[in-house]
Amino acid sequence: MNSGGVRNLGALAFACCLAVVAMSTLAGLAAAQSDPNRFNRLMKPPAERNSPPPTDGIHDPENEGTYLLQTPLEAFSPMPKSKSGNYVSWNKAIDENAIAPRNNLGEQAMPPIVLDLNIVREVKGSMPDVVYPHKQHTQWLDCANCHPAIFIPQKGANQISMASILLGEKCGVCHGKVAFPVSECRRCHSRPKQQTAVN
Amino acid sequence: MTMSKHRVMQFSAKFLASVLLLTAIAVFSYYEAAKAEYGDVVMNEFSDEAGMRPVVFPHWFHRIRFRCKVCHGDLGFRFEAGGNGINMLKIIDGEYCGACHDGDVAWSIENCDLCHSGVPNTPTHVHHSTVQKLVAPLPSGTADNSAADDEPGETE
Numbered sequence: 001m002n003s004g005g006v007r008n009l010g011a012l013a014f015a016c017c018l019a020v021v022a023m024s025t026l027a028g029l030a031a032a033q034s035d036p037n038r039f040n041r042l043m044k045p046p047a048e049r050n051s052p053p054p055t056d057g058i059h060d061p062e063n064e065g066t067y068l069l070q071t072p073l074e075a076f077s078p079m080p081k082s083k084s085g086n087y088v089s090w091n092k093a094i095d096e097n098a099i100a101p102r103n104n105l106g107e108q109a110m111p112p113i114v115l116d117l118n119i120v121r122e123v124k125g126s127m128p129d130v131v132y133p134h135k136q137h138t139q140w141l142d143c144a145n146c147h148p149a150i151f152i153p154q155k156g157a158n159q160i161s162m163a164s165i166l167l168g169e170k171c172g173v174c175h176g177k178v179a180f181p182v183s184e185c186r187r188c189h190s191r192p193k194q195q196t197a198v199n
Numbered sequence: 200m201t202m203s204k205h206r207v208m209q210f211s212a213k214f215l216a217s218v219l220l221l222t223a224i225a226v227f228s229y230y231e232a233a234k235a236e237y238g239d240v241v242m243n244e245f246s247d248e249a250g251m252r253p254v255v256f257p258h259w260f261h262r263i264r265f266r267c268k269v270c271h272g273d274l275g276f277r278f279e280a281g282g283n284g285i286n287m288l289k290i291i292d293g294e295y296c297g298a299c300h301d302g303d304v305a306w307s308i309e310n311c312d313l314c315h316s317g318v319p320n321t322p323t324h325v326h327h328s329t330v331q332k333l334v335a336p337l338p339s340g341t342a343d344n345s346a347a348d349d350e351p352g353e354t355e
Contacts, residue, residue: 048234053255057233058241058317058326060252065312072236075263085237086259101266105273105298112266142268145278168330173278174267176329178238178258 049087050076085180091136101140114138120191121160129191238262239326240280241317253317258325274298281323 050072053059059066072086079098082089093099104110115138121130137146147153150173158170165172165182176182236259243253261270270276274295277283283295290297290308299305306313324331 051234056235058235058239058321059255060316060318063252063312063316066316075260099263101264103266105269140267142272145268145271166329166333177325182329
């Protein structure tokens with residue numbers, strides 16, 4: 001046998017090793033799936049995040065067009081990561097110029113009108129107060145998207161509750177649908193309550 | 200010469216192995232649960248009736264390219280899945296999706312199956328939305344709910 005044959009054999013052995021590793025990994029995966037007490041059984045494992053359209057469960061794998069669509073992983077590859085939603089940080093992506101979403105349809109690109117104004121909402125209950133940053137919101141949205149239909153632009157005029165947000169109203173019009181999910185409590189409830197003097 | 204040929208063969212064997220590995224993982228890691236992207240919007244107001252697959256609108260894809268206000272302000276899309284009464288006539292007239300999907304800004308409407316790509320009978324909803332999970336769970340076996348159906352502890 002010449003050296004080429006040996007190399008070929010080596011490559012084949014390498015391929016076999018890979019296949020064995022793959023099979024054992026998969027066996028492990030299958031076992032993990034069937035274990036009733038597996039860790040985080042209701043949570044989506046990292047391998048299932050950002051699935052490509054043909055295997056994501058809502059695109060029809062029998063449809064030819066499904067295979068032409070851009071996959072989320074490819075689209076998100078230049079973007080900074082996060083731990084929820086799309087698993088990317090949309091605001092960091094803009095701040096770091098990882099993406100440059102257009103602000104208008106015309107030939108001449110117009111920059112957004114950004115308003116840097118924080119609104120603090122003192123909340124009932126034990127949760128920290130909510131700090132609402134206009135800055136991050138106006139990078140994406142126009143004033144008229146929220147005011148006055150969703151939020152009356154006047155201090156104290158808006159009744160907001162977590163119940164209404166969970167039902168898709170107020171902040172819930174976007175958060176919990178396309179903006180970061182409502183499970184990220186501390187991203188809004190971020191300012192510790194001011195201690196009141198106790199006599 | 201022979202050396203480079205062997206390198207190529209070795210490389211192709213490795214490549215083949217990698218492809219096999221990836222395919223195997225892809226096949227095994229797929230099970231029935233819908234795990235579509237957060238914010239994928241399914242629109243099935245008229246599609247099923249008309250014999251077309253429902254539309255899957257990848258919100259995240261469009262958000263990379265346009266800020267929210269372009270569609271939700273300038274183009275008049277309401278913040279509600281299925282709440283705009285969009286039909287093909289409006290799109291052809293340049294309204295809603297048709298403002299861009301005209302073969303100029305984005306590919307035009309003869310690419311039917313790029314939008315109409317959903318699993319038939321999937322109802323209108325925003326995938327993974329809180330409202331969908333809490334208020335109006337989808338019928339068992341469709342889209343998001345099949346994830347729960349897969350759990351061994353769950354009863355039907």
